[in-house]
Amino acid sequence: MHEMSIVQALLEQVQSEVERAGHPGRVVALHLVIGRLSGVHVDAIRFGFDVLSSDSIAAGAALYIECPKARCxxxxxxxxxxxxxxxxxxxxxxxxxxxxxxxxxxxLQSIELEE
Ligand SMILES: [Zn+2]
Structure with a gap:
């Protein structure tokens, strides 16, 4: 599934961002922006996240997804x-x-870390 590889890449990005920030805390929430024309299924992203995040740095994090419209x-x-x-x-x-x-x-718009 296409979305699985997107989620995988996302989790790798989260991992490296958190490492770069040198923050020891847990990831509380992730904010994503997925445009309506991106062809990506938000439900599949949520499913992929549930499956793949459990043994990642983002385990248990909330996933917020914004889906902006396009302008013509x-x-x-x-x-x-x-x-x-x-x-x-x-x-x-x-x-x-x-x-x-x-x-x-x-x-990936932002990562919320535990204080
Ligand atoms: Zn016209």
Whole structure:
């Protein structure tokens, strides 16, 4: 499963960030940002995290996931809309002269450590 390797990479990133911070405490929570257009299934990430985190530095940590929408800007009508799925034309005028921004992020935003 694709998401399993994402979670694996995430846990490695958490491990190295915590080591770099030189913090001895437990990881309390992780905040992720997974854009709506990233193609990543949040449920699968949660499942993968439950399975893989149990013997990692993030064992027992809460997982907070934010799923930002993308914005679609149309050069033909000047419209700008929030979208939560991929579009091939402007939702307003149907023009293909659109630029889609955001919504594809997949990142570890922050790590909360025990005081
Ligand atoms: Zn348009």
């Amino acid at each position: 800007h149309c050069a033909a009508c000047g419209g700008e809309r929030e979208i939560d799925e991929i579009v091939i034309g402007c939702p307003d005028c149907g023009s293909a002269a659109i630029t889609i921004r955001g919504g594809q992020e997949l990142l």
